[in-house]
Amino acid sequence: MILEMKVPSPGESIKEVEIATWLVKDGDYVEKDQAIAEVDSDKATLELPAEASGIITLKAEEGDAVAVGAVVCHIDTDGVKPSGSATVADAKPVEEAPKVEVPKAEVKVETPKVAPVTYAAQTPSPAAKKILDEKNIQPSAIVGSGKDGRITKDDAVNAVPSMGTPTGGSRGSERSKLSMLRRKVAERLVAAKNETAMLTTFNEVNMTPINNIRNQYKDAFKAKHNGVGLGYMSFFTKAVTRALQLFPDVNSMMDGDYKIAYDFADISIAVSGPKGLMVPVVRNAELLTFRGVEAEIKRLAIRARDGQITVDDMTGGTFTITNGGVFGSMLSTPIINPPQSGILGMHNIIERPIAVNGQVEIHPMMYVALSYDHRIIDGRESVGFLVAVKEALENPLELLMGGNALKALEL
Numbered sequence: 001m002i003l004e005m006k007v008p009s010p011g012e013s014i015k016e017v018e019i020a021t022w023l024v025k026d027g028d029y030v031e032k033d034q035a036i037a038e039v040d041s042d043k044a045t046l047e048l049p050a051e052a053s054g055i056i057t058l059k060a061e062e063g064d065a066v067a068v069g070a071v072v073c074h075i076d077t078d079g080v081k082p083s084g085s086a087t088v089a090d091a092k093p094v095e096e097a098p099k100v101e102v103p104k105a106e107v108k109v110e111t112p113k114v115a116p117v118t119y120a121a122q123t124p125s126p127a128a129k130k131i132l133d134e135k136n137i138q139p140s141a142i143v144g145s146g147k148d149g150r151i152t153k154d155d156a157v158n159a160v161p162s163m164g165t166p167t168g169g170s171r172g173s174e175r176s177k178l179s180m181l182r183r184k185v186a187e188r189l190v191a192a193k194n195e196t197a198m199l200t201t202f203n204e205v206n207m208t209p210i211n212n213i214r215n216q217y218k219d220a221f222k223a224k225h226n227g228v229g230l231g232y233m234s235f236f237t238k239a240v241t242r243a244l245q246l247f248p249d250v251n252s253m254m255d256g257d258y259k260i261a262y263d264f265a266d267i268s269i270a271v272s273g274p275k276g277l278m279v280p281v282v283r284n285a286e287l288l289t290f291r292g293v294e295a296e297i298k299r300l301a302i303r304a305r306d307g308q309i310t311v312d313d314m315t316g317g318t319f320t321i322t323n324g325g326v327f328g329s330m331l332s333t334p335i336i337n338p339p340q341s342g343i344l345g346m347h348n349i350i351e352r353p354i355a356v357n358g359q360v361e362i363h364p365m366m367y368v369a370l371s372y373d374h375r376i377i378d379g380r381e382s383v384g385f386l387v388a389v390k391e392a393l394e395n396p397l398e399l400l401m402g403g404n405a406l407k408a409l410e411l
Contacts, residue, residue, distance in 0.1 A: 011311035055079030121149035268317035
């Protein structure tokens with residue numbers, strides 16, 4: 001029986017996918033549930049499992065865009081699984097043809113005579129040397145026309161200095177089609193720039209209080225919570241959810257002529273995966289503890305790294321946090337993740353001198369940036385939101401932990 005395999009729907013809004021890689025060849029025998037292809041949607045890369053065992057016939061090429069529900073391959077379920085190849089002992093011996101001795105002909109090889117290299121080769125005459133020095137030309141760059149290769153005055157006069165044009169380097173190029181996921185990311189980024197009134201406001205955060213807490217409790221935190229580390233993201237996520245409650249307009253989005261406001265905080269966390277940047281969502285982050293935030297971010301990051309992230313993992317989100325600091329970025333303007341109205345950009349931590357109570361001190365400092373849609377968020381809300389994030393990060397014990405770090409960290 002011939003089974004037609006059709007493209008399943010990866011999500012409600014997805015109409016087509018792209019065949020990224022076939023994991024089998026035409027005519028191969030495949031087992032049921034064996035991964036036969038990787039397909040790209042505009043949100044994620046998914047594996048396509050075989051629906052039955054049999055001989056497969058491919059009906060689409062790598063790079064083809066295929067509609068959801070379209071046939072991509074046939075599986076002949078009556079196909080017989082091939083047995084092992086025949087051994088050498090089973091094969092019939094092949095008779096060797098009789099060897100014929102061919103007399104070898106004598107071939108004389110004459111060695112070409114090479115003119116002897118003398119001390120005079122590429123040696124300039126006194127007059128020629130003076131001219132070459134004036135032109136800043138090395139004698140080794142000139143082929144002399146004089147006796148035994150000597151460089152004459154005429155050779156020096158006619159010599160032209162090299163302009164330094166590079167030669168011998170690689171000048172190749174490669175043209176490759178972007179994946180459907182990457183094309184969709186590009187489309188959304190351009191749309192965000194063109195369809196929103198995006199502005200960015202900046203501030204800086206003294207990371208000393210957070211570093212002190214992490215240095216004091218991170219080992220105990222990791223031991224207590226089965227290897228989950230106490231990173232910066234839990235502090236930033238908690239600071240953001242607190243600020244969203246103080247400034248709810250930042251936790252809203254446009255829908256035509258209407259504003260949709262949310263009483264929960266689903267925080268999209270930008271993570272780098274093998275297929276590019278992805279933004280899985282931490283649901284109801286306002287209800288999670290420090291351990292809960294760190295464990296969920298770790299789970300989503302591992303799924304993104306292993307290519308197992310799903311559309312559901314990245315659907316929704318009311319606000320985004322992105323950390324360019326892990327790549328060394330000192331300052332940037334992050335682009336809004338539509339249809340959201342705000343995104344917080346973290347950056348690298350650098351020790352800088354700052355004024356503290358009239359004294360100059362060295363502290364680990366981080367620039368933070370909030371990009372927001374000015375159509376729905378005014379300057380007062382955007383600046384107030386970022387200041388609230390800064391205040392919480394610089395006083396985490398009181399504002400994020402209720403004055404009790406051990407209880408907040410569940411130690």
